Amino acid sequence: xxxxxxxxNKGMFDAAVFANKQIGQRFYRLGLEFSADAAAxxxxxxxxxxxxxxxxxxxxxxxxxxAEDLRDVSExxxxxxxxxxxxxxxxxxxxxxxxxxxxxxxxxxxxxTALSAGKSVSVIGPLGNGxxxxxxxxxxxxxxxGMGAGPLIHLAKTLTADCPDVExxxxxxxxxxxxxxxxxxxxxxxxxxxxxxxxxxxxxxxSVLATxxxxxxxxxxxxxxxxxxxxxxxxxxxxxxxxxxGPEKMLARMAKIAEDKKxxxxxxxxxxxxxxxxxxxxxxxxxxxxxxxxxxYKLCCKDGPVFDxxxxxxxx
Amino acid sequence: MSELIDVSVEFSRLKLANPVFTASGTCxxxxxxxxxxxVNQLGGFITKSITAKLRQGNDxxxxxxxxxxxxxxxxxxxxxxxxxxxxKLPIIAxxxxxxxxxxxxxxxxxxxxxxxxxxTEQAIAGFELNxxxxxVAKGGLSFGTDPAQVTEITSAVKQAxxxxxxxxxxSPCVTDISVIARAAVEAGADALSxxxxxxxxxxxxxxxxxxxxxxxxxxxxxxxKPIAVYLVNKVYNEVTKERGIPILGxxxxxxxxxxxxxxxxxxxxxxxxxxxxxxxxxTTKIIEGLKRYCTSHNITNIKELIGSLG
Numbered sequence: 001x002x003x004x005x006x007x008x009n010k011g012m013f014d015a016a017v018f019a020n021k022q023i024g025q026r027f028y029r030l031g032l033e034f035s036a037d038a039a040a041x042x043x044x045x046x047x048x049x050x051x052x053x054x055x056x057x058x059x060x061x062x063x064x065x066x067a068e069d070l071r072d073v074s075e076x077x078x079x080x081x082x083x084x085x086x087x088x089x090x091x092x093x094x095x096x097x098x099x100x101x102x103x104x105x106x107x108x109x110x111x112x113t114a115l116s117a118g119k120s121v122s123v124i125g126p127l128g129n130g131x132x133x134x135x136x137x138x139x140x141x142x143x144x145x146g147m148g149a150g151p152l153i154h155l156a157k158t159l160t161a162d163c164p165d166v167e168x169x170x171x172x173x174x175x176x177x178x179x180x181x182x183x184x185x186x187x188x189x190x191x192x193x194x195x196x197x198x199x200x201x202x203x204x205x206x207s208v209l210a211t212x213x214x215x216x217x218x219x220x221x222x223x224x225x226x227x228x229x230x231x232x233x234x235x236x237x238x239x240x241x242x243x244x245x246g247p248e249k250m251l252a253r254m255a256k257i258a259e260d261k262k263x264x265x266x267x268x269x270x271x272x273x274x275x276x277x278x279x280x281x282x283x284x285x286x287x288x289x290x291x292x293x294x295x296x297y298k299l300c301c302k303d304g305p306v307f308d309x310x311x312x313x314x315x316x
Numbered sequence: 317m318s319e320l321i322d323v324s325v326e327f328s329r330l331k332l333a334n335p336v337f338t339a340s341g342t343c344x345x346x347x348x349x350x351x352x353x354x355v356n357q358l359g360g361f362i363t364k365s366i367t368a369k370l371r372q373g374n375d376x377x378x379x380x381x382x383x384x385x386x387x388x389x390x391x392x393x394x395x396x397x398x399x400x401x402x403x404k405l406p407i408i409a410x411x412x413x414x415x416x417x418x419x420x421x422x423x424x425x426x427x428x429x430x431x432x433x434x435x436t437e438q439a440i441a442g443f444e445l446n447x448x449x450x451x452v453a454k455g456g457l458s459f460g461t462d463p464a465q466v467t468e469i470t471s472a473v474k475q476a477x478x479x480x481x482x483x484x485x486x487s488p489c490v491t492d493i494s495v496i497a498r499a500a501v502e503a504g505a506d507a508l509s510x511x512x513x514x515x516x517x518x519x520x521x522x523x524x525x526x527x528x529x530x531x532x533x534x535x536x537x538x539x540x541k542p543i544a545v546y547l548v549n550k551v552y553n554e555v556t557k558e559r560g561i562p563i564l565g566x567x568x569x570x571x572x573x574x575x576x577x578x579x580x581x582x583x584x585x586x587x588x589x590x591x592x593x594x595x596x597x598x599t600t601k602i603i604e605g606l607k608r609y610c611t612s613h614n615i616t617n618i619k620e621l622i623g624s625l626g
Contacts, residue, residue, distance in 0.1 A: 010351050012596060054594060077383045079537055081594055124352075124596070274379045274386060275593040277351070279344040281364075281390045282379035297372050297393065315376065 010126055010277075013038035017119045018097065020112075023183040026067075027147075028113055029087065030100045032121065039096040042126055045089050047155035048245075048268045048306040051098070051125030052081035052276040058111040058119075066110060076107040081124065083276050085151040085245075085268065085305070087199075101150035101181055127276050128305050131155055131243050131266050133162060138239040140168040141263075142205070143226050143254060145246025149181050151268050153199045155243055160203040170200040170207045171229070173222025173246075177215040222246075223253040230261060237262040244268075248314060255309035265309040271300040278302035286313040321610045322617040323603070325359070325584050327562045328481045328506040330414050330441055332359040332585060335618065336575065336603050339566050339589035340364060340418035340444060340485075341390070345404040346411060352596035356412045357603065359585055360564075363404070365420040365446050368429045370396030375529035380518045385537030385568070386590060387516050389530035392420050392449055397430050405439055414441035416483060420449055424469050431476040442481030445473055445505075448489075448512035449534075457515075460487045463499040474504035483507040483564060486551075488540075489515050493547050494554040501561050509564035509587065510551060511544045537590040541568030545581050552582025552623055570598065572605020582623040 015038065019031035034042045042051075056078050060066070066074050088099040104113045115121065131151075134140055140159060142152040149172050159168055174180045184198050197207040209217030210225035218225040242265040244254045251267045258265030271283035283300035288311050295313060298304065323334040337360040338349075345363050346355050355361050373393025380387050395403065400417075408415050417440055421427040431443055447460035447469060459465050466484070474482050484500040486493060488511040497508055513534025518527045526532070544567025556563055565583025569575055570591040578586045591598045610618055 008351060012352055056594070078381065079384055079590075079594065080381050080386060122595075272377050272379050274381075274388065274590075275342075275596075277596070278348045279342060279364075280379065280388070280593055281341075281373060281393045282376075282388065284373060284376050284378060284393070286375075295372075 008037060008041055009044065010041055010124070011037065012122065012124045013041070014120050015098070015123045017115045017117055017121060019117060020115050022113070024181060025178050026104050027181040028102055028104060029183075030102060030112060030115065032098045032100070032123065034096045034098065034123075035094065038123075039091065039094055042089060042096040042098050043091040045086060045098065045126035046130030047158050048085060048130035048151045049126040049128050050083045050085045050276070050305060051100075051123050051127060052083050053112070054081050054122040055108045055111045058114055060111055061114040065113075070105065070110060074107055074110045078108050078111070080274055081276065082108045083127075083273060083301075085154070087150040087153040088157065089154060101147065101153070103147050103181065124276060128301055129303070131268070131306050134159070134166060134241045137166060137241045137264075139235060139241075140166050141226070141240060141242045142168060142170040142200075143222060143242060143244040143246075144170070144172050145222055145250040146174050146179060147181055148245030148247070148250075148268070149199070151245050152243060156200050156203045156205045160205075168203075168205045170197065170205050171210070171222055171226050172197065172207060173210040173225065173250075175212045177211055180209065180211070180216070221250070221253070223250055223257065226254075227257050230257070240264075242266070251309070252314035255312065255314065258309050266306050267309055267312070268305045269300055269307055269312070270305065273301050276301045286315065287311045288313060320616065321607045322619075323606055323610070325619060325622075327360070327564075327585055328442075330360075330481055332414065333357075334359040334603050334606070335579065335583075335585035336599050336606070337362055337564060337585055337587040338592060338599060339587040340446065342589045342592040345400070345407060346415075347404075347407050349592075349596055353600055358413050358599055360414045360416060360441070361411065362416045362418050362444050362587065363408070365392050365394055365418045365449070366397055366400050366430055367392060367394055367420050368397050368426045370394070370399065377528055378530070378533075380527045380533070382518055382535070383539065385535055385539035387518055387528060387533030387535050388513070389528045389533035391530065397433060401433070405437065409439035411439075415439060416442045416444045416481070418444040418446050418485070419473075420446040424472050427469060427473050428476045431473050435476060435478040435480055440480060442483060442506070443473070443477055444509055445470065445482065445484045446512075448485050448487030457487055457489065460496065460512075461490050463495050466496055466499040467503040470500050470503035470505050481506045483509050485512055486510040487512045488543065488547055494551055497551045497555040501555060501559055505561070507562045507564060508551065508556060509566060511540070511547055511567045514540060514543075536568065538568040538570055541574060541577075544568060545577050548578055548583050549581035549625060557582065557623060569602070572602045572609055575602050575606060576609050576621065579618070579621045580623070580625050582625070584622055
């Protein structure tokens with residue numbers, strides 16, 4: 001796909017921070033702006049792709065700004081880059097803006113909260129393979145757990161632009177309502193099952209929420225909520241496709257639901273990775289070899305992070 | 317000014333444009349780095365380990381970060397000799413940089429089989445014998461900790477390697493690294509590379525279990541650099557200096573100053589490993605930095621620096 005006239009498909013670039021907004025207890029949206037070759041490379045970034053950020057040179061925020069339960073872990077020095085998917089990508093006049101939804105819970109992401117507008121960050125990307133678009137599908141189901149909402153917000157935007165005839169609905173779950181990574185305080189949203197999360201509603205996508213403790217939406221797992229919703233619909237399996245991102249346990253349940261209902265399901269997975277571009281071999285995902293009982297390891301960074309649920313052997 | 321500095325070095329029978337390599341397992345088979353750096357400007361390139369048969373590697377997690385370092389337990393995951401020859405050798409053949417193939421195995425026959433098959437390939441300058449991988453159940457480190465086994469495997473592979481340069485990679489996890497170094501050199505090693513990673517563990521205090529699926533992993537990164545510098549200097553003084561055998565020094569190199577330390581300690585060349593994960597073009601920066609160091613210290617030929625510890 002390399003097209004020299006449009007610059008490289010990926011690389012190591014400096015990005016300028018244009019925003020870093022706290023949107024919840026521990027959730028933030030970081031905005032990065034790219035110019036020149038980097039702008040061209042990131043303009044092509046598809047939902048589900050990711051970038052590796054070097055956060056090692058950033059000082060921690062003042063200790064009083066760090067939650068007590070995170071102070072101990074925050075003191076650890078960091079060496080490796082951290083991978084993040086995108087919740088929005090937009091290009092305008094030769095610049096590309098990329099937004100990253102993140103949760104501050106470790107030494108790297110706590111440092112990330114200290115990035116202010118105008119600061120520069122080293123970014124490698126865009127990396128990996130994103131979600132494949134739903135050719136011939138009429139109904140798209142976006143199912144996320146916690147932070148997994150990020151790349152699905154990006155996907156909702158791309159779907160609206162590229163496949164306007166497709167109907168989409170978003171399902172978002174978390175342990176409790178404060179762990180839903182959305183900007184609008186969820187208690188301001190209607191308590192009906194059909195929610196309107198701004199992040200999805202702006203692309204005409206309705207939302208369904210679930211929390212383990214029932215503090216908002218369906219009480220229980222998002223996968224149970226989704227399963228129940230599917231059961232109430234007469235949906236032709238071949239017309240639908242599921243896109244999902246979240247903890248591995250949740251993705252394993254999604255795989256089961258998709259298998260039972262014979263619906264195509266693509267998931268974005270996560271692994272600890274040292275490089276992100278295929279050399280360290282750390283981020284192995286155990287997969288089935290087509291048509292045999294054998295297994296092989298694929299790399300989350302290079303072969304994924306998006307996989308078809310039919311090929312993955314889940315570790316959780 | 318820096319263009320007048322001679323940074324070339326003689327590494328056994330090879331003349332290298334500069335003394336900077338990429339370390340095995342941190343740069344794949346060269347094609348993966350093409351988006352970030354030009355590997356042809358390196359002094360040398362070392363491939364990911366190759367074994368006779370494809371290896372799937374260990375379960376995950378395979379990697380965990382620690383302060384100023386990381387642990388890995390990949391388990392020598394690689395595509396195997398046949399796929400290497402079909403898929404990767406044609407890519408390597410196009411490179412102008414001298415390429416070393418890192419070879420691993422479970423038995424001496426495994427190592428010999430790989431080396432014999434590749435010994436006639438024009439595209440390959442030499443072999444790096446991995447007898448120091450801490451993350452596999454059989455072979456690996458067990459070869460590298462017993463001097464008698466080091467002698468046996470080195471002489472067997474030396475025969476198979478023909479005219480290619482044979483470099484033996486040493487583990488720091490031994491009582492006296494000079495004993496192992498001497499065994500390798502006396503059995504025919506043309507060069508030594510040191511050090512491989514330290515066996516180490518990180519514990520998850522919530523689950524009270526090791527973080528890595530393999531339980532232990534190899535510690536690399538800036539945290540091991542001062543130990544690596546010490547061991548390079550020890551082997552240089554006790555084994556290689558009098559025999560004229562070059563050392564490839566590695567362990568935590570991230571900057572040109574790090575590389576200079578290793579060269580002063582006795583390394584003829586250096587390899588960059590973990591730092592490639594964070595900054596895949598850092599070798600370029602290090603080569604430029606070496607020239608700058610020489611310029612500012614009135615050194616016209618970098619060879620003057622080798623083993624110059626006062």
